[in-house]
Structure formats: structure tokens, C-alpha cells
Amino acid sequence: MADQFAASMASVEPGSIPSLRWEERPEGPVLVVLDQRRLPAEEVQLVCTDVPALVDAIRTLAVRGAPLLGIAGAYGVALAAVRGFDVAESAELLAHARPTAVNLAYGVQRARAAYEKALRDGLGPGQAAAATLAEARALHREDAEASARMAEHGLGLLAELVPGGGFRVLTHCNTGALVSGGEGTAFAVAGAAHRAGRLRRLWVDETRPLLQGARLTAYEAARAGMAYTLLTDNAAGSLFASGEVDAVLIGADRIAADGSVANKVGSYPLAVLARYHHVPFVVVAPVSTVDLSTATGSAIEVEQRAGHEVTEFTVVPPGAGAEPGTGVPVAPLGAQAYNPAFDVTPPELVTAIVTENGVVSPVTRAGLAELCAGPQQGSGNGIRE
Ligand SMILES: CSC[C@H]1O[C@H](OP(=O)(O)O)[C@H](O)[C@@H]1O
Numbered sequence: 613m614a615d616q617f618a619a620s621m622a623s624v625e626p627g628s629i630p631s632l633r634w635e636e637r638p639e640g641p642v643l644v645v646l647d648q649r650r651l652p653a654e655e656v657q658l659v660c661t662d663v664p665a666l667v668d669a670i671r672t673l674a675v676r677g678a679p680l681l682g683i684a685g686a687y688g689v690a691l692a693a694v695r696g697f698d699v700a701e702s703a704e705l706l707a708h709a710r711p712t713a714v715n716l717a718y719g720v721q722r723a724r725a726a727y728e729k730a731l732r733d734g735l736g737p738g739q740a741a742a743a744t745l746a747e748a749r750a751l752h753r754e755d756a757e758a759s760a761r762m763a764e765h766g767l768g769l770l771a772e773l774v775p776g777g778g779f780r781v782l783t784h785c786n787t788g789a790l791v792s793g794g795e796g797t798a799f800a801v802a803g804a805a806h807r808a809g810r811l812r813r814l815w816v817d818e819t820r821p822l823l824q825g826a827r828l829t830a831y832e833a834a835r836a837g838m839a840y841t842l843l844t845d846n847a848a849g850s851l852f853a854s855g856e857v858d859a860v861l862i863g864a865d866r867i868a869a870d871g872s873v874a875n876k877v878g879s880y881p882l883a884v885l886a887r888y889h890h891v892p893f894v895v896v897a898p899v900s901t902v903d904l905s906t907a908t909g910s911a912i913e914v915e916q917r918a919g920h921e922v923t924e925f926t927v928v929p930p931g932a933g934a935e936p937g938t939g940v941p942v943a944p945l946g947a948q949a950y951n952p953a954f955d956v957t958p959p960e961l962v963t964a965i966v967t968e969n970g971v972v973s974p975v976t977r978a979g980l981a982e983l984c985a986g987p988q989q990g991s992g993n994g995i996r997e
Pocket residue numbers: 673676677678679784785786787788791796797798824862863864865875876877953
């Protein structure tokens with residue numbers, strides 16, 4: 613089955629997502645999503661015929677990754693509109709499926725606004741549904757274009773930050789084609805470096821507890837032919853100490869107006885290690901991940917997930933679900949677990965934020981706001997050429 617996945621990944625063209633597609637069927641449109649919980653061993657496709665099914669896929673991380681959540685949310689609103697479900701109610705369900713990645717609410721809101729505008733303009737339900745789907749497709753294409761521009765800006769930044777030969781880059785969680793209309797965010801920069809012959813090594817944090825690094829990034833790196841090495845999250849410190857890391861590249865789920873970055877748990881310790889070892893810590897995210905309405909990192913809601921994700925080692929066996937109690941217990945029965953899905957890195961520990969509109973370094977409120985306004989050249993607010 614993994615070969616099928618490899619084949620679908622090999623077909624990743626800008627604007628195509630191996631992990632999600634809209635499909636017109638005789639019984640009506642559906643969203644076909646790749647169950648990322650089952651990768652890399654199995655390629656299992658879930659067919660979402662309604663919004664509750666998509667919400668469940670998002671909550672269980674069958675569908676995951678900030679940019680993809682925005683795209684899936686928009687298509688979910690379109691599914692509701694085309695199938696005649698209550699669009700407002702569906703939009704609320706989708707927007708609240710997971711709290712931290714701002715992209716989800718952004719994608720849902722964009723599609724909902726397109727639907728409501730069409731109705732205000734006097735279009736019938738069918739035409740309003742078509743306008744909603746068109747907005748979801750536009751968001752999808754924009755993400756693919758953003759991914760390519762982030763890769764370009766990020767490669768230029770790496771060349772400045774790491775003079776000389778190749779880059780040894782450490783990454784965390786999964787930020788590749790599985791979560792994007794293109795090649796992803798941070799992983800897209802690594803891919804550009806690889807194609808330029810400048811990626812000496814990609815260090816891949818396994819990313820406990822759900823192992824997005826070991827299961828997804830390692831697989832994407834292998835498929836791309838990158839020189840990569842998997843490591844346990846707690847081995848990162850000794851890797852920095854050995855001088856083997858030239859830069860950290862990570863994604864983001866929400867960036868507050870002050871430049872605080874919410875990302876997969878384990879990102880903040882990497883930022884502290886990077887600072888201590890004088891290694892650039894670079895965040896790569898589309899401007900749809902910047903939330904100027906959230907003033908500081910302390911205002912970002914960090915999703916707290918179920919303890920069983922920590923107390924059980926769940927490698928989903930073929931045909932099974934990833935339900936509590938189906939994993940191999942790695943802690944005494946009844947053990948309590950602290951399981952935040954994300955942490956927040958303060959802006960002073962972030963070397964640069966790379967978006968499709970340019971790079972801000974150092975990270976400033978003004979520079980971030982400028983990037984959200986559109987493509988930028990150098991400015992006094994930390995925006996780099
Ligand atoms: C392209 S950024 C993806 C972002 O989302 C991941 O979270 P999750 O796997 O829980 O959806 C992680 O924070 C990544 O950096």
C-alpha cells in the first residue's frame with residue numbers, strides 16, 4: 613500500500629494535494645482524504661460525505677497540518693453548501709474542530725463569506741454553492757503558490773545565514789506536501805535546498821507523541837531522495853552540542869501579532885537550544901497563519917489532547933481505528949498524561965519568519981504586519997530583500 617501512497621505523492625503537482633481531493637460522484641460531491649494516521653504503512657482513503665465526517669477526520673488528525681486544515685475547512689463549507697446542509701452551522705462545527713491553527717478558521721470564514729455574498733447578490737442556492745466551491749479552489753491554488761514562494765525566500769535566507777557549502781537542517785513535525793497545496797512550508801525550503809544540491813543533511817525529529825516526523829517527514833524525505841536522519845526528540849540537544857545543526861526550519865499553526873509562534877510541541881525547546889548554540893531558528897509559514905487579531909503568544913489557545921496519545925503507543929494496525937485502548941500501553945493503567953499539541957516560542961528566540969510575501973528578521977510587529985499586507989522589499993522593520 614505504501615507504493616500507492618508513494619505514487620500519489622510522486623504526482624504532487626502545485627495545486628494538487630495527495631491528502632485531500634474534491635470528487636463529484638453520482639450521489640453528490642464528496643471529499644476524499646488520505647488518513648494520515650495510517651501512513652506510512654498504509655494508504656487509507658476516507659470518503660467524507662458530510663461535515664461531521666470531515667470534522668472527525670480533523671479532530672483525529674486523519675487530516676492535519678495548518679495549511680491543509682484551512683483548505684479542508686473551505687472545502688467542508690462548500691460540501692455543506694452543495695449538499696444543502698446548513699452552511700452557518702457547518703462552518704461553526706468546522707471552525708471549532710481544532711483551536712490552535714488559525715488557518716482552519718481562516719479557510720472556513722473565506723468560504724462562508726463567499727457563500728453569504730453570493731446570496732446577498734441575489735444568486736440562488738446552487739450558484740451560491742458553486743461560488744463557495746470556487747473560493748475553496750482559489751484558496752487551494754493560493755496555498756500552492758505560497759509554498760513555492762516560501763521555498764524561494766527560505767532558500768535565499770539559508771544561503772545568507774549559512775555561508776559556504778551545504779546546510780544541515782533540523783526540522784520538527786511534518787510540514788511537507790501532505791499539509792499543503794504545494795510542497796509545504798518548512799519542508800518546501802528543505803526541498804529547494806535539496807534540488808539546489810545544498811542540503812547536506814535533514815535531521816528529522818520523530819515528534820512524539822503522534823510521530824509526524826518519523827511517519828510522515830521521513831517518508832517524504834525518502835521519496836524526495838534527501839539525505840535524512842531520524843532522531844528522537846530528546847536527542848536534539850546532543851546534536852546541537854555536536855555542532856551538527858546549521859539551522860532549524862519549522863512550520864507554524866498560529867503566529868501572533870508580536871511574532872510569537874505556536875507550533876507543534878517541542879518547537880520551543882528547539883528555539884532555546886538554537887539560541888544557546890547560536891544556530892538560526894527559522895519559521896516558515898504562509899501569511900494565512902499570521903493572526904494579527906491575537907496580540908501576543910499568551911493569548912493563543914493551545915490544544916490539549918487526550919492522554920491516551922501519550923500513555924499508549926498507537927501504531928494503527930491494518931483495519932483498526934486509532935481508538936483509545938487500541939494502542940500498546942506504555943504507562944501504568946490509569947496514568948495521567950500532560951499532552952499539549954503545541955507550544956509557543958517568543959519572538960526574541962525566532963531568527964526569521966519566512967512567508968510567501970518575504971522574510972522578516974528580526975521579527976517585529978511592524979514587519980509582520982507589512983508582510984501580511986503583501987509582497988515586500990527591504991524596509992526598516994526587519995523586512996529583508
Ligand atoms: C505546515 S505547518 C503544519 C503544522 O501543523 C502540525 O500540527 P498537527 O500535526 O497537530 O496538525 C505542526 O504544528 C506543523 O508545524
